[in-house]
Amino acid sequence: MKPSNHPDLWRDALPWPGPDTHKHHRGRLGVVSGGALRTGAARLAARAGLRIGAGLVRILCPRDAALIVAASVEAIMVDEFSSPEALFQLAGALDAVVIGPAAGLTEATALNLAALGRTGAALIVDADALTLFKDRPKDLFGCLDRDDVLTPHEGEFERLFPDLPVYGREVAASKASERAGAVIVLKGRETVIAAPDGRKVVNGNGTPLLATAGSGDVLAGMIGGLVAQRMDSFDAACAAVWMHADAASRFGPGLIAEDLSEQLPSVLRGLAPA
Numbered sequence: 001m002k003p004s005n006h007p008d009l010w011r012d013a014l015p016w017p018g019p020d021t022h023k024h025h026r027g028r029l030g031v032v033s034g035g036a037l038r039t040g041a042a043r044l045a046a047r048a049g050l051r052i053g054a055g056l057v058r059i060l061c062p063r064d065a066a067l068i069v070a071a072s073v074e075a076i077m078v079d080e081f082s083s084p085e086a087l088f089q090l091a092g093a094l095d096a097v098v099i100g101p102a103a104g105l106t107e108a109t110a111l112n113l114a115a116l117g118r119t120g121a122a123l124i125v126d127a128d129a130l131t132l133f134k135d136r137p138k139d140l141f142g143c144l145d146r147d148d149v150l151t152p153h154e155g156e157f158e159r160l161f162p163d164l165p166v167y168g169r170e171v172a173a174s175k176a177s178e179r180a181g182a183v184i185v186l187k188g189r190e191t192v193i194a195a196p197d198g199r200k201v202v203n204g205n206g207t208p209l210l211a212t213a214g215s216g217d218v219l220a221g222m223i224g225g226l227v228a229q230r231m232d233s234f235d236a237a238c239a240a241v242w243m244h245a246d247a248a249s250r251f252g253p254g255l256i257a258e259d260l261s262e263q264l265p266s267v268l269r270g271l272a273p274a
């Protein structure tokens with residue numbers, strides 16, 4: 001399949017604030033932070049979610065991380081939790097939650113994911129929350145709904161779906177989406193986005209400048225920010241992947257993950273209705 005992702009596919013579905021909206025109506029996104037030494041990934045994702053238009057973004061922190069995160073954010077809100085049940089309560093008021101970036105390869109991450117799976121929030125599952133389920137992928141799939149999104153790079157994909165890479169990236173992504181019962185974003189030079197209902201798009205505007213630590217965390221936050229605004233999860237994933245690459249190209253050489261969110265206003269201006 002040739003690269004097929006293009007704004008014509010999802011431009012009309014992008015969320016824009018109406019005159020009577022308020023921050024809660026624009027969508028509430030949560031991002032689960034790692035522990036005290038691992039808070040950067042959640043902050044990258046949260047900022048991206050806010051920049052892409054979620055009205056309210058909260059970083060949900062284990063106790064030891066809360067003061068560190070609180071000291072390094074402004075518009076982003078911070079909550080602490082001390083158990084999966086407490087996380088469940090916090091997430092009940094959210095439209096979408098990102099979990100996985102620097103979350104830790106621990107049982108606590110698995111229990112937190114299971115707790116989030118019991119809420120009505122759509123989940124964007126990345127990084128450690130994928131790798132953790134290497135030997136028990138069904139435990140992950142059992143927590144998911146069809147509007148949830150998994151964002152593996154190739155290594156993470158192979159850990160969850162060791163029998164699928166042999167089919168090639170495009171077929172593998174479709175089979176994985178069907179098996180997981182969720183949208184799959186198989187990241188790489190040409191990212192493949194597949195939905196359990198058979199929709200599939202291949203992205204062609206990527207740039208190797210994106211091969212920098214934390215850029216995947218930003219992408220997870222962008223998808224979460226669009227899904228929180230009630231964009232269909234597959235469309236949100238296609239839009240975020242394209243905008244993420246466009247942001248990188250606009251910045252150019254020297255790009256680090258922190259720069260991506262700061263390019264989003266100009267990316268969005270180029271997509272806004274006239």
Ligand SMILES: NC(=O)C1=CN([C@@H]2O[C@H](COP(=O)(O)OP(=O)(O)OC[C@H]3O[C@@H](n4cnc5c(N)ncnc54)[C@H](OP(=O)(O)O)[C@@H]3O)[C@@H](O)[C@H]2O)[C@@H](O)CC1
Nearest residue numbers: 038039040041100101102103127128153154155213214217
């Ligand atoms: N600011 C922060 O706090 C940041 C925190 N972060 C967090 O750190 C945590 C662990 O991150 P990680 O890099 O150690 O884990 P992972 O990416 O699994 O690499 C492990 C091995 O997998 C392999 N591999 C195969 N294919 C691959 C591919 N396409 N892309 C990359 N690797 C691929 C590769 O093996 P190789 O190819 O070298 O043999 C590699 O050595 C995780 O929670 C993450 O969220 C980061 O997001 C950065 C910013």
Ligand SMILES: Nc1ncnc2c1ncn2[C@@H]1O[C@H](COP(=O)(O)OP(=O)(O)O)[C@@H](O)[C@H]1O
Nearest residue numbers: 187188189206207208210211213214215216217
């Ligand atoms: N060579 C490349 N060409 C285009 N895009 C790339 C390339 N390498 C990485 N990317 C993109 O960069 C992002 C990296 O995500 P990920 O591996 O999860 O990074 P991290 O865990 O550091 O946040 C993905 O969106 C991926 O598609």
